Amino acid sequence: MEKRYSDYTKEELRNEIAALTEKAQKAEQMGMVNEYAVHERKIIMAKSYILDPNTFEPGAVYALEGDLEHDFYIDYMNGIFAWGFRQTKNGQRVSGQEHEALPIAMIGDKL
Structure with missing residues (x-):
């Protein structure tokens, strides 16, 4: 196994x-x-x-690795996954975007 x-x-x-x-x-x-x-x-x-999941704060916005057009707003953490949604650089939620879970290695610096 x-x-x-x-x-x-x-x-x-x-x-x-x-x-x-x-x-x-x-x-x-x-x-x-x-x-x-x-x-x-x-x-x-x-x-x-x-990575340490405790370094990622719910309610905060982070850059996304490999996605220069969007940021990621974290609603909550669950283990190594950040749950939230993508938003444009000016803070508008991407339309039709449901919550998604991203592994924390995909999340960059806090904005």
Whole structure:
């Protein structure tokens, strides 16, 4: 049975991230877009378990990694996931956007 990321030590997580990064690079070089995306998602999840969820505050707005057009408003935290919604840079909620959960490694600096 595979070990869950929540059971890994920080050192094991760092080793897993390094191994996944290598696999992702190989998949990208071979043009295997789907495999690359899977490894990238696993990397985000592993990185989330290294971060401290208590550093993210509900009611605050954060930058989003890789999304320069939107910020993320956190309503509440649940483990390594921040629940909230995307908003434009001027604070308008993206229309039709329901609450979504993002792993905290996808969230950048507090604004």
